Amino acid sequence: MYDSLTFTTRNDDMEPDHIWACFTWEGVYYETGAILDSEGAVNNESTLTKCKNVLHFMLNRTV
Amino acid sequence: MPLQTSGQISLNEIHVEAGGTSGTACNINESDIRGLISASSGAAMDFADWYGASSSQAFSTIKAGYSFFTFTGGRGSTQYGFNAGLDADGSAPVGSQSYTGDLVVGGTTLGTLARASVDNVAQGRHALAIHITGTNSNSGWTNVTCTRISNSAFTTFSRTADFTYSYADGKRQYITAAIFDVAESLTAGGSTSGKHCKFWGDDTPTYPSTGTDSTFTGKIEFS
Numbered sequence: 001m002y003d004s005l006t007f008t009t010r011n012d013d014m015e016p017d018h019i020w021a022c023f024t025w026e027g028v029y030y031e032t033g034a035i036l037d038s039e040g041a042v043n044n045e046s047t048l049t050k051c052k053n054v055l056h057f058m059l060n061r062t063v
Numbered sequence: 064m065p066l067q068t069s070g071q072i073s074l075n076e077i078h079v080e081a082g083g084t085s086g087t088a089c090n091i092n093e094s095d096i097r098g099l100i101s102a103s104s105g106a107a108m109d110f111a112d113w114y115g116a117s118s119s120q121a122f123s124t125i126k127a128g129y130s131f132f133t134f135t136g137g138r139g140s141t142q143y144g145f146n147a148g149l150d151a152d153g154s155a156p157v158g159s160q161s162y163t164g165d166l167v168v169g170g171t172t173l174g175t176l177a178r179a180s181v182d183n184v185a186q187g188r189h190a191l192a193i194h195i196t197g198t199n200s201n202s203g204w205t206n207v208t209c210t211r212i213s214n215s216a217f218t219t220f221s222r223t224a225d226f227t228y229s230y231a232d233g234k235r236q237y238i239t240a241a242i243f244d245v246a247e248s249l250t251a252g253g254s255t256s257g258k259h260c261k262f263w264g265d266d267t268p269t270y271p272s273t274g275t276d277s278t279f280t281g282k283i284e285f286s
Contacts, residue, residue, distance in 0.1 A: 012201075012202070012223055013202040014202055014203075014205060015205070015223050018223040018224075020201070020228075027231075028229055028230070028231045029199060029229060029230045029231075030227065030228065030229045031201050031227070031228040031229070032227040032228070033223065033224070033227075054227050057184075057240075057241070058227070058229065058238070061182075061184050061190070
């Protein structure tokens with residue numbers, strides 16, 4: 001599910017240590033916190049999974 | 064825009080900041096002008112009192128719309144949930160707020176608050192949703208604190224640590240993850256028929272029921 005989802009990253013404007021994972025799905029733009037490894041680098045696999053989980057939550061919530 | 068912080072300041076400038084029309088008659092004891100510095104009627108005031116005063120603010124108080132409902136959970140158990148706040152979805156009324164101007168945090172204009180609601184999103188879990196009108200910009204504030212006015216119960220949420228951001232329909236939309244009720248970040252009153260929103264809405268609920276607060280029960284403030 002959501003196989004075509006890809007994300008980019010950006011550092012937060014106000015808290016530069018915080019990294020957002022950014023993606024667009026069906027015309028809606030999303031940002032959720034990226035998952036970092038022990039060295040502070042973005043863990044791409046875990047972050048992609050998180051993006052898909054977040055998207056699933058957003059699309060399936062009733063409120 | 065806040066008034067200047069030094070030098071000459073005119074009554075007309077104060078009047079305009081308070082929402083009046085430039086050049087029209089006014090006096091220093093008018094409630095909207097006094098309101099900029101929270102002065103009571105007839106109080107002694109100095110023009111310097113208005114240095115830095117602003118009609119904009121970073122908070123609003125909320126008369127929540129709410130709906131309390133039950134549903135069947137795992138193993139046939141009765142579960143209790145609610146939607147409560149400003150523009151709460153589900154069957155809840157939309158509620159209202161005290162301040163409908165642009166929220167401003169540290170000189171940065173965020174936009175108007177369109178939604179601040181705590182909603183049932185899963186069995187035993189609720190989420191906080193905040194919508195702000197404006198352009199697509201996930202920035203301008205660091206924390207948001209939601210408070211119940213009557214007992215000062217509050218929770219502070221971090222924009223970066225606690226929210227997922229999305230942009231749709233001209234609104235900056237923030238939502239937390241589904242937070243377990245037992246954490247009591249969003250709910251209070253236990254897990255059964257006393258369960259209610261920690262910040263706003265009826266705190267002595269009847270299940271099921273729907274209504275709107277008669278007074279401003281909650282406050283949401285950005286910093």
